[in-house]
Amino acid sequence: MRCGMEKTFSFEKLGQDGKARTGVIHTTRGDIRTPAFMPVGTAATVKAMMPESVAATGADILLGNTYHLMLRPTAERIDRLGGLHKFMNWDKPILTDSGGFQVMSLADLRKLTEKGVTFKSHIDGSRHELTPERSMEIQRLLGSDIVMCFDECPALPADRDAIAKSMRLSMRWADRSREAFGDRPGHALFGIQQGGLEQDFRQESAEALRNIGFDGYAVGGLAVGEGQEAMFKCLDFAPDMLPEDKPRYLMGVGKPDDIVGAVARGIDMMDCVLPSRSGRTGQAFTRHGVVNIKNVRHKDDPRPLDENCTCPACSNYSRAYLHHVYRSQEMISGMLLTWHNLHYFQELMQGMRDAIAAGTFEAFQKTFHETRANGDIERL
Structure with a gap:
């Protein structure tokens, strides 16, 4: 680790159960409990969320998007206005992706x-x-x-030659990213492993990243259309290739069962637009x-979405009301459902952290899958 970084960014593993790990990433802006889910800002x-509402769900860190922010309002403007934390009123850690994807x-x-x-703006x-x-x-x-190095993420499926060429380009870009990042105490740089679903390319990529040296390591190039079975097969070997004493971040994942399988x-870390995007679409x-x-079965249902959930949507509103405001295209619909989804995702992370620490992660997974398999409560 670079000179001066030891005190300002570190990963402390607190427990392990099988391959699942729980710990804390220490940053100058606060601790990130792992496994961590990062809502996407x-x-x-x-x-549909206020920053303080996102914090209330239990989120320790947010993700910001380099591509979107460089185009609008521009990084230079945000810098003049005091930086992204001040600009968006979020005083906890922020991870920014590189813009490549x-x-x-x-x-x-x-x-x-x-x-x-080089590209033309979609705006x-x-x-x-x-x-x-x-x-x-x-x-x-x-x-x-937390800064992500710049990489290329090829869509899958792709042939081996294309994957190898792309991965090696990303590794050369990782080296240049490391050089350009320089020495920035209080800020961390993560490398991104590429290589598609190919074990030998993933190994080559991991070795290149280790040689360059990063504060954390991401598994990139998954959740891009390959399907859960193929993704899990890759995750059976890819994280093991990365340093044991650094955080491991799976980019762009995902659904609750993807998250549990990845942990x-x-x-250690994941992000996805799914909880907020799904909240806005009912x-x-x-x-x-x-x-x-949106389904008509809910229109006369006085029960909450989940009677065991303590989020505002479940504590104060019925399924009938949530159905009504969604159908009426009221803004509160997206607000309440997004809050609920983010609350659920953070509760899931806390449940996994507790189970790993207690050595009961296998039982946690069994209960998680069985409860989901039973499906929603019976309609009235």
């Missing part, structure tokens, strides 16, 4: 070279260039606590599975 906001998936007319990516068609050096500069201007395979995650509040 794409454009400096978790949609969004460039590949959202931008028009992109051109990939050894130097980086106004303006031309931009994103390189490892520019990504590090943008994330420095934003002031995020069982040694993952989907609620509960211990019994997904509830579609």
Whole structure:
């Protein structure tokens, strides 16, 4: 670890059960309890939520999006206004992604070279260039606590030659990201393992990242259409290739059963837009599975979404009300369902942390899957 970083960013493992780990990531802006789920605040906001409401759900850290923020309102403007934490009124840690994934998936007319990516904005068609050096500069201007190195994320399935070429380019970019990041006490840089579903490429990538040296390591390039079975098969070996004493972050995951399966395979951190996006489209995650509040079965139901949930949606409102405001396209619908979903996800993380610490993670998984398999409560 770099000089000066020991006191300001560290990972402390507190317990392990099988491959599942629980611990704390110490940062200058507060501790992150692991396994950790990071709500996604794409454009400096978790949609439909106030920052203090997100904190009330139990979130220790948020994710911000380099691609979206560089285009609007720009990283330079956020820097002039005091940095991302002040700008969005969030005083806990923030992780920013590198922008690479969004460039590949959202931008028009992109051109990939050894130097980086040039692309046209999906907002106004303006031309931009994103390189490892520019990504590090943008994330420095934003002031995020955890910075991700710039990488390319190929869509799966892809042939081995394409995956190998992409992975090796990402490793060269990781080296340049490390160089451009420099020495920034209080801020951490994570490397991103690539290699698709190929075990030998994942190993090659992990060794390259270890040689460069990072404060944490991400498993990238999954949850991009390969399906859960293939993803879990990759996670059976990929996290084990990364340093035991550093946080392991699975990018862009996911559904509750994906999260539990990832933690069982040694993952410490995850992020996904799913709880907030689903909340805005009338989907609620509960211990019994997904509830579609738009369904007519709920229109006369006075019961809460989940009688054991303490979030505002479940404590104060009926399924009938939630159905009504969704059907009426009222803003409170997305607010209440997003709060509920984020609360559920954070409760799931706390349940796993407790079970790992107690050595009962296998029993936790069994109960989790059995309860979900039973499905939603009977309709009235």
